[in-house]
Structure formats: structure tokens, C-alpha cells
Amino acid sequence: MTEQTDQAVVQRVLAGDTDEFSTLVNKYQDRIYSVALNYVSNPEDAMDIAQETFLKAYSNLRRFDSASAFYTWLYRIAVNTAIDFLRKRKSRPADSLDDEKYTEVGFEPESKDRAVDPEDVAAQREQARILRKAISMLSDKLRAVIILHDVEGLSQEEVADILKIPVGTVKSRVSRARAELRRILRKMMGDAV
Amino acid sequence: MNCGKVQASISDYVDGRLPERETLEFEKHIGSCPICAGELDETRRMVSALRSLAVPRSPVDLWPQVRESIQAAERPAPAWSFLVRPVLIAPAAIAAAAAAAMLILPLPKQVPENFPALSASEYRGYVTEHLRFQKRPFADPDVVFTAVELDRTNIRTNGE
Numbered sequence: 001m002t003e004q005t006d007q008a009v010v011q012r013v014l015a016g017d018t019d020e021f022s023t024l025v026n027k028y029q030d031r032i033y034s035v036a037l038n039y040v041s042n043p044e045d046a047m048d049i050a051q052e053t054f055l056k057a058y059s060n061l062r063r064f065d066s067a068s069a070f071y072t073w074l075y076r077i078a079v080n081t082a083i084d085f086l087r088k089r090k091s092r093p094a095d096s097l098d099d100e101k102y103t104e105v106g107f108e109p110e111s112k113d114r115a116v117d118p119e120d121v122a123a124q125r126e127q128a129r130i131l132r133k134a135i136s137m138l139s140d141k142l143r144a145v146i147i148l149h150d151v152e153g154l155s156q157e158e159v160a161d162i163l164k165i166p167v168g169t170v171k172s173r174v175s176r177a178r179a180e181l182r183r184i185l186r187k188m189m190g191d192a193v
Numbered sequence: 194m195n196c197g198k199v200q201a202s203i204s205d206y207v208d209g210r211l212p213e214r215e216t217l218e219f220e221k222h223i224g225s226c227p228i229c230a231g232e233l234d235e236t237r238r239m240v241s242a243l244r245s246l247a248v249p250r251s252p253v254d255l256w257p258q259v260r261e262s263i264q265a266a267e268r269p270a271p272a273w274s275f276l277v278r279p280v281l282i283a284p285a286a287i288a289a290a291a292a293a294a295m296l297i298l299p300l301p302k303q304v305p306e307n308f309p310a311l312s313a314s315e316y317r318g319y320v321t322e323h324l325r326f327q328k329r330p331f332a333d334p335d336v337v338f339t340a341v342e343l344d345r346t347n348i349r350t351n352g353e
Contacts, residue, residue, distance in 0.1 A: 022260065032251075151247050
């Protein structure tokens, strides 16, 4: 679906067809959930954040500036919702990072593909856990660019649009965030990334 | 290009954002500097690992929950809802005011007016006995009263 049709869907929702909003939810729920999960590391919290993101988007749909892409606006809401969530959670211990009951894709059952080596799966899971923990130790600004650019694979221009900062700032933050992340990972893994 | 410049350019190089001329200089340096080559390799592996964190799909379809929340928010309030507010708010306001008053107003003194004037030694004996009783199981520790007694004992002791 092209961006033009996103705009068309938005117009139909604004005209009163609430169920049309399902088109946007179905289209972007995976990406928004992924961003949320990489912020909070807990599938339940990530789903709450994703749900809240879509609710906020629906409630503020009239404020959406059709000059920009709908998905960058949605990402911005998701990032802000995740940051708010983490600020509220600061008083609670961050237990979810070490929670082993979840698979990497949330509540998905583990793969039943016999060709998959369980040791590889375990190693990948451990790597993901360590990476998410390291990401959680970054500042809000650096965490946002790492998640959007390096994890979600968005371009620096898209990240700039989402975070409302110049592309040059995104570029320098990506560089700083990677250097900081490497430093954290070295520290966590005893100089063996 | 020296090591400092190369290491500052690693991120741009990995993203393919280094200008062509700088790219040539960068690669020339990397070819002859194992330290910078190691830094580049480490960054590449980390960036590749980060990409693997992206979740391919949401574990559940969010639309039913989102629709339910939208409908709940848009549901008009019942005609009698204006009656609920005063009924709920008035007792809550009264309770809050009472709680605030209890915090602000001074508590009445626990010492009776005709409390006997005893000597310091008598007081000490009385307090010791009182504390001994308090340690007994199921005894009712009259903490406020004991505190006042101790206070008065100190006053009298200091006054002796």
C-alpha cells in the first residue's frame, strides 16, 4: 500500500468510518510492536504500548499533518509512548530484561522446525537479551536512533522526520550511539563483543 | 587519514555515507591498520546483530482491542450520569476535608489534668514497670502515654 492510500484511509476514518482505521492498525502493528518491544523488552508491556499508540493516533487523527508520512507520525507517537512508559516504570525494577519466559517474538511458541539447532536458538536469544539490555542503558536520544535506524532499519531521513531533528543530527547520534553501545557491550562482556 | 579520523568515520562508512574520496582513504588506512580494521569489524558485527532484534510480527492482532477502546471512549455517557458526580464527589470531598483537618488540627493532650506530681525516682520506677508490662504478650502498649511519662520524668530529673 502506498503512502497516498494511507492518506486516503485517514480521510475515510476522519469522515466517520472508524472501521477503516483497522487498515492502518493491521498494516503497522508489527513495526510499532517491534519498536515498543525493543524499548521495554517485555511483550506484555510492548503490546500495551502498541495499543496505546494506535489509540492516541486515532484520537489525534485530526492533528495529523498530511504533508508528512502517516507511518513516521505513528512511529513518533510510539517512541513518545514508550519513553513515557519507561519514565513511569523507573520506580519499578526492570525485571523484564532477564525474564526467560518470553520468546523473542513475544508470546509466539518456540519454533517446531527440526532443522533449527536449539543451541543456535539459545545463543541468538542470549545475544538479543544482551543487546536489548545494552540498548536500555543508552540515553533516550541515543536509544531512539539506535532502535529506529539500526534495529528497525529506517533511513536517517526517516528517523529525522520521526524525531523532528535535522538529518545531520541523526547521523552524529547514530555514530555516537554505536560507539556508546560498543563501550557498554565491551563492559558487559568483558572486552569480548 | 589517521586512526582518529578513520575511527570517527566508521559509522558513516558502514552506512555507505562516506564521500567517495574519503572512502578510498578510509579503505587504504584499514588495509594497513589492524586496530582500525578490528574496530570496523566489531561495528559491522554489532550493527548486523542489532538488525536481528527487529520483530517480524506482532504476537496478536491489535485491532479488536483498539476498536473496543475506541468504542468505549466514544460511547455517550448515560443521561443520568450528571447525578453520579455529586453523589460520588460529595462524600469523597467530605472525607478528604476530614483527613486534612485531622492532619492540621492539634491532637488533644493525653495527660489527664489531675495527673499526680511524683518525684523523679517514682517516675522512673513507674516507667520501668510500665515498660515491663508492655513486653508481655497481649499487653496493650499505651505508647503515647508512656512517651508523655518519659518526657515528664526527664523534666523532673533535669529539674532536680
